[in-house]
Structure formats: structure tokens, C-alpha cells
Amino acid sequence: MSDVYLCVHCCAHVIIGKPLFSPLSPSPAHLTNMDTSELFDDRKSDVNAPPSYDAVPTSALSTDYLQCRPPSIFSRQRIKQTRTTVLSLIRDMVSAPDFTPSSVVPIVDACAASLPAAEFTNLLQTSNIEGHTALYWAIVNNRREALVAFFRFIPKYTSTSYSDLRLACMATSDHALFMNLKLYAVANNRDEPLKRSLGCPPDEIEVHGGNSQNQFTVDMQIRMFQKRLRIAQKMVVEFVAKGRIWFLLFDMGHEAKWHIKLCLCQHSLPARPNAVLLIQAQNGQHEVLKIGFPLEADKSLAPEEYITFYIRTCTSIDATLGDWLMYNDTIYTDSDGTLHAKLEVTLP
Template sequence: MHLPHTMRFIASVSTDSTRCKRSAFSFLQSKQKRRQALVLSRIHEIVSSPDLNVSSVLSIIKSCAAALPTAEFSNLLQKRNIESHTALYWAIVNHQREALLELVKFIPKFSRACSADLRLACMTASDHDSFMLLNLGDNFDPKDKSLRRILGCLRDDIQVYEWDTADRSKNHFYVRFVFRMFQKRLRIARKFEVEFVAQGMWTMTLACCPC
């Protein structure tokens, strides 16, 4: 079948236009991947370098956040893209508290996978402070969380202290609990559970015995 010259010209232009769009899209994708890789390498540097001072950490994180759209940066931080863990995991394990506090500012809500990774990090590092700071135990007992919200009850205060002993193999510790509206919550729910980190993950159940 022979196409008129004009139709062949239009078809040729259309094909060239499609190729051009594909090429431009491919170029943008490649550029975006390079930008993500660069940001990830800088974040990797932060969470694995204990010698960086606070001002340098904050400056690098701000420049990384500015290089990507907000949602994209948040997703990048929550992916297990550094030795099968998130950047936040390594910030906890390597005791990079300043980096951790700055990075979580860009995450409105942790994904389930990220939350699980952070819980593992706190358990690995025996870091109860970060566990509480990030509210990682807040969803452990959803019924109690809902009840506290209805009652206008503040979060319980749980503090873990390592026992100062020469024999570290004994892993001694003690825990201080301050339960808000304790009796009211127990009378209504009959029981609730809390978590804390001390040489591992612990769960404590408080229950009201039936009369």
C-alpha cells in the first residue's frame, strides 16, 4: 500500500516526536536516579561517620532534603537501602542522635516496614531512649492507645537505667514506670500492655483481677 507523500511525512514526524519524548523521559529518569544515588551516599556518610560534627550533619541533611521532592526524600529514608536496613536504623545503631532527630523531621509517618526496622535497631543497640522518642511502642496496644486518646491521657513515662556493675555479663537494669490515669484505664479496659527496651525487647501486661 502506497501512502501519499503528505501522510508519510506526518507519520515520520509523529514517530520522531515519540522517540524524542521517550528519550527525554529516559534522560529525566536517569538524572533522577543519579540524584537519589548522590543523596543516599551523603546520608550513608552521615549515619556511618561518628566524627562528623553537628553543624556538618545538619547542613548535609538540609542539602539532601532540598535536592529531592519532600515525599521522595521521605520514602528514600524509609527504604532498606543501606546494607539491608534504613538510614534511620544505622543512625540508632551507631548512636547518631543528632542525625536521627534531624532525619525524622522529614517523615510524617513511619511505614510499617520502617517502624519494624527501627524497633529492631533499638533492640540491637539497647536504646530505650530512641524507642520512646520515636513512639515505637505506641501502636503495640491499639486499644489502650485509643482509650488514652478518649481520656485525654498523656503517654506513660518509662525510663530504663543500666545497672552500674563491673560484671557486664549479668546485664542488670532497672525500670521506672509512671502510668498516667492508671486506675481509671485499668478499671475500664481491665488490662493493658507496655513495651520497653533493655538488653532486648520486653513486654509487661497489667491486668485487673476479676472480683
């Protein structure tokens, strides 16, 4: 059987009677049909499909550059050669300086058609580009069109790509993308199923700059706060700010009192935050509840893996919440059980 060459200049080409750019398996539910202009809008979860592609120059993907045989007669050598070619194309797409957004969709579709679906999905989620995945470099180098195109062929994250996506959002301090891709779920493996069971709407966590470059604020609306905390007895709120992934942990301390802890996630660099949590009273007659996070002088907050490398570090800064969390008619949640709070942080 003669070779069938891939050509992005002619949409009528077919492989084994199927369209060259046929749809593959669905992408993650929260990214289905998402275009590049709205991927980073946290208010939207389902938007229009990616824009149609333009013609690609012959130099980008020539008939001599990428060829495909029916999967049934792929030799191991040809699969290896095709995989190498596809990886080279993907690498250029996420890192080459002469990036052309309009060429992304046809090239990605051609690459996907040249390999078995599982093989292409695995290639996108393997750390094969300078120790990271293609997804990581698409975020770090701001190749949003490529990121959207890749997600069309990823029905489910692997642990490697999940971790890499979190690292990319941390490197770019992109909290909006972190929330949009629901990467916070890695720390909420118990809370997310509970929220689904309760029919709980998504929490709203927004990060804003402060009055100076060393400040930031985190506005939080935590849905069904009391109910979730009473059932799970623990809750984590993650956010990205100043090149780090932080989290607040609500739980019952060893002394049988409710605590809140400010911590840094894995791979985040140490910091010395001066932080205060402001919880809004909902009846209009009480002042804001202020909860400070005392940090010892000359001591820094660090993730657990850094504790053995840095002296004078701690893994969390603890504060006491009190037992108002258990009150049925507490003034610190609204009629829907939502907690409205703001974290103010200053870094030296």
C-alpha cells in the same frame, strides 16, 4: 534550560524562585523543633530548633557532585542518578568514620531540595543501607545530629521505619530514645487512642541498672490504670533493657482471673529472667504487694517466632494479680488512679 547546581556555601542560591533550604512538611508532633542536645531528654517534648549549620567543605558536597533540575523536566535517568548520589551522601553521613556533625544540616537540606519531597522521605525510610534504613544506622552509630535532621522530613513513619527504629533501640539498649520516639505505641494500638480519649497523661516508664551487670529495674507510673484496664480489658507496658524489648501484659486470663505476663517482643533473644513486681500501697499502712514470675527449671523465655527453634522455651511467664483491680478504693492506686510499681529482674 541550563542546570542549577546546589552549593551549600551560598544561602542566597534559589531554585525556581524558592530558597534552597526552604522548609518542607512538618515532622512528627513529638519531634518538632527538637535539637540534638534534648532529643534524648524524656522530660521534654518541644524544644528549640536544631542549631544553624556551618559551612561545609567543598569535598563534602561540591557543585560537580550534586545537581538539580526543576522537577517538571526531570528525566527518569536523572532522578535515578540524583537518588543514587543522595543515598551515597546519606550513607556516608550515618556510617562513615569521618563524621562531621556541623555538616549534617546543610547536606541533608541540599539532598532534600534535589528530590521531590515524597521521594526523599521514602528514601530515608527504605531499607537501602545494608538491609536497614538510614534512621536505624543513625541510632546504632550514635549520629544524633543526623537523626534529628532526618526527622524534619518525615511527617509519618512507615511500617518499615517503625520496625527498624525499634530494632535500633533494642540493639543499643536505649530505652530513653525508645520512649522519646513513642515506639511503644506499636504494641499499644488500642491503648493509645483510649488514652487520648480519656485525656490521660503519658505513663512514666524508666529503666535503671541494678546492683550488678546482670540486673535491672523498671520504675513504672501507669496513669488511670484501673479505668483503662476496665475499658480495654488489656494493657501493655513495653521497655528496653539488656539488648531486648520486654513487655508486661495485664489481662483477664482464660480462667476469668486477672493476670500479668512477662514477655519478650519480636526479635529479642531468649532469656531466663528471675523477676518480681513490687506494687506500692498508697495508704502507708500496708506492705508492698510482691508478685513473682515463676519460671520452670531449665526453661527460657522467648518471643513466639523462636519457639520452634529452641527447646524448653515459653512465650510468657504468668502471675495472678487478684481482683483488687476492680475495687473502687483499692490501696494500690493513688488519688489520680496511678499505679506505682517496680519490676526487679536478674539474669543468670
